[in-house]
Amino acid sequence: xxxxxxxxxxxxxxxxxxxxxxxxxxxxxxxxxxxxxxxxxxxxxxxxxxxxxxxxxxxxxxxxxxxxxxxxxxxxxxxxxxxxxxxxxxxxxxxxxxxxxxxxxxxxxxxxxx
Amino acid sequence: xxxxxxxxxxxxxxxxxxxxxxxxxxxxxxxxxxxxxxxxxxxxxxxxxxxxxxxxxxxxxxxxxxxxxxxxxxxxxxxxxxxxxxxxxxxxxxxxxxxxxxxxxxxxxxxxxxxx
Numbered sequence: 001x002x003x004x005x006x007x008x009x010x011x012x013x014x015x016x017x018x019x020x021x022x023x024x025x026x027x028x029x030x031x032x033x034x035x036x037x038x039x040x041x042x043x044x045x046x047x048x049x050x051x052x053x054x055x056x057x058x059x060x061x062x063x064x065x066x067x068x069x070x071x072x073x074x075x076x077x078x079x080x081x082x083x084x085x086x087x088x089x090x091x092x093x094x095x096x097x098x099x100x101x102x103x104x105x106x107x108x109x110x111x112x113x114x
Numbered sequence: 115x116x117x118x119x120x121x122x123x124x125x126x127x128x129x130x131x132x133x134x135x136x137x138x139x140x141x142x143x144x145x146x147x148x149x150x151x152x153x154x155x156x157x158x159x160x161x162x163x164x165x166x167x168x169x170x171x172x173x174x175x176x177x178x179x180x181x182x183x184x185x186x187x188x189x190x191x192x193x194x195x196x197x198x199x200x201x202x203x204x205x206x207x208x209x210x211x212x213x214x215x216x217x218x219x220x221x222x223x224x225x226x227x228x229x230x
Contacts, residue, residue: 004156034218043120043205044157044221089156093217099170100211101147102219104156 002027002094006105013080014113021075021108023090028068031093034102035064035075038087047088048075052095080112116140118222120206126228132194135225139187139208145169146183147219148191149205157205163189193227201229 005024013019023033032051036044048057048064050073056065063076077084087109091102119138127133139146145164149157160179162169165186174181178197183189193200203224211217 032218036221041226043118043223044207046218046220049218091156099159099162100145100209100217101159101162101170102149102157102207104158106154106156 002092002096002103004090004092004103004105006088006090006108008108009106010109010111012111012113015080015082017080017112018076018078019080019110021077021088021090021110023073023075023105025071025073025090025092027094027096028071029095030068031095031100033064033066033073034091034093035062035073036089036091038089038107040086044089077110080110082112082114085110085112118206118208118220120204120222120225122225123223124226124228126230127196129198129229130195132192133196133227134193135191135204135206135227137189137191137206137222139189139206140210140220143208143210143220144186145209145211145217146189147207147209148181148189149207151203151205151224153202157203160191160204196227196229198229201227203227 035047050066061078087107089107091104148160151157161171163183181191206222207219209217
């Protein structure tokens with residue numbers, strides 16, 4: 001069964017700290033992995049998409065890595081700010097899916113304290 | 115480029131009532147998805163369209179949920195009758211890619227449904 005797991009479910013850090021969010025998955029035969037941000041009561045904002053052939057993607061203070069052999073991805077946030085407080089979701093498109101649907105993890109809710 | 119549009123943003127209904135949600139995908143996107151997100155969980159696919167055809171509705175509770183995309187653009191998702199466990203955020207997404215192939219999905223703001 002194809003599953004995505006995110007641990008921890010919640011994380012609280014002081015402003016300015018560098019932090020890592022984790023995503024693990026079964027079955028390495030993926031098309032891509034996406035990291036999303038979700039603010040309370042809002043939809044999903046795509047942060048980074050890593051293709052199966054890539055090892056990492058960067059956007060501003062965000063860096064996402066992909067290690068298919070170990071079934072892991074990390075989202076690194078540098079110099080965290082209170083505005084980074086949100087829920088971060090990891091989602092995967094698997095090659096075996098005949099639909100291309102995304103399978104999501106449960107998310108990690110991040111709180112950055114001023 | 116306009117994003118995925120959804121309406122309404124919020125809806126509160128009594129159990130056993132009916133409700134409908136509307137989605138307008140990004141122009142030119144052939145594939146449209148409806149996801150259900152229960153509080154504290156990640157979104158789960160309910161139904162997927164490519165143009166006006168259903169690609170996957172295996173997780174759609176067909177005794178109460180229905181969806182259509184008649185002209186291959188806008189889509190509506192209906193619940194009739196609603197149950198308490200239908201309280202969730204309903205997210206619409208679209209992608210340019212064809213079903214089964216890779217493609218970045220873009221999400222709308224969602225509709226938050228509360229069933230009392």
